[in-house]
Amino acid sequence: MNTTYDKPRAIRYSAKRNAKPISFFIAAPKARSVCLTGDFNDWNPTSHPMQQREGGFWYLQVPLTHGHHLYQFLVDGESMLDPQASGVSRNERDDEASLIAVS
Numbered sequence: 802m803n804t805t806y807d808k809p810r811a812i813r814y815s816a817k818r819n820a821k822p823i824s825f826f827i828a829a830p831k832a833r834s835v836c837l838t839g840d841f842n843d844w845n846p847t848s849h850p851m852q853q854r855e856g857g858f859w860y861l862q863v864p865l866t867h868g869h870h871l872y873q874f875l876v877d878g879e880s881m882l883d884p885q886a887s888g889v890s891r892n893e894r895d896d897e898a899s900l901i902a903v904s
Contacts, residue, residue, distance in 0.1 A: 827883065828856075831857070832859065839898070869903075886900055887901050
């Protein structure tokens, strides 16, 4: 029996369950390391290291699900908000965090 068809159609095709690639960029030309941390990786500072590109930009693409996500950049270990973020909010530790909406 195919269990996919046993589920209601709304659950099978829910946008909340599908992830789409989201690109993160930050200009930090003097940084030695940059990581992305957020609610999508339990604020783990080492699970999403970013790649340095020409011109001092750092880049990473992360699959995120539909909804709002909080994140920060860690530039040489120091938390930084994203100046290009959709907004700023507070995480569960009451730290400021950048906000992104994924549709």
